[in-house]
Amino acid sequence: MMTQVRECSVARTLELVGSKWTLLVVRELFLGSRRFEEIARFTGGPRDILTDRLRRLEAHGLVTRVQYEQRPPRFEYHLTDLGRSLAPIIETMREFGDRHLAGEDGPPARFEHSCGAEFHPVLACKACGEVVRRGEVQIADATT
Amino acid sequence: MMTQVRECSVARTLELVGSKWTLLVVRELFLGSRRFEEIARFTGGPRDILTDRLRRLEAHGLVTRVQYEQRPPRFEYHLTDLGRSLAPIIETMREFGDRHLAGEDGPPARFEHSCGAEFHPVLACKACGEVVRRGEVQIADATT
DNA sequence: GTGATGAGTTGGTTTTTCCAACGTACTCGG
């Protein structure tokens, strides 16, 4: 029956943000960088590639390019609502890195939740609100 | 002061799993594929690249290669505990894709939480257990 | 007018990825 490549939301997401530097650009925007020079400096990515990634993100509606100066035309970059909805992806990656790949002096940046504690994300079930433990999630229909 | 590239857990995580096909291989293992032929068929990735990714994942302790046959030596692949801790990354990517990039006939695979509802992950704060809303997380120290 | 800043472009090199074909070691059917 020679089954095919799996239709998959993970794959679709990776097509959007899976190429090198893309998620670092997004991280940078989450951290508040707006200008090309900041993005270049803080990510360390090649300028031509960063240009390409920003254009691509813009084309997919994750980022907007906003003119902030006329007389040499200058632009800055902002996440759209769609772009901001990448937050859980960035946050879970940060958490993984903090937990398993941190240097000796601990995680390089720390965040705080409004409850007062240091923020570490865990997955919860949207329906019941409970934090998910291993084995609590099962495939519902085995179409693919 | 010519500030440098940002030390960052997101960057470190991406070094581990950020190259093309890697996360699709991991997804496949989460979905239960064990053998090379399954991984190749369901991801659609080039066989040489998949070999490389599996070796790399093994080298970093995310995957183990287990011999399941002697007489031509054959191997299958399993996620380690460390590898399984990539689940939140995969799940949040799936959720993003389901939500924003799904085809007309809805998300291609569905999952169920033990509470009985269809599973959709949201981020919660590990400390207080509350689901996180926009603006509730702030940077704690602006070292980087 | 010299130098700096900001946002890119350009040209050429290096690295990755891709692809189809091949190799090896078996098993199975006839």
Next chain:
DNA sequence: CCGAGTACGTTGGAAAAACCAACTCATCAC
């Protein structure tokens, strides 16, 4: 025994992507 099929890769060469340093263009600060 012969040929086909399965499983897990490896190989060689072409194509695409990424990298890098240097350059542009416009303006401002000195």
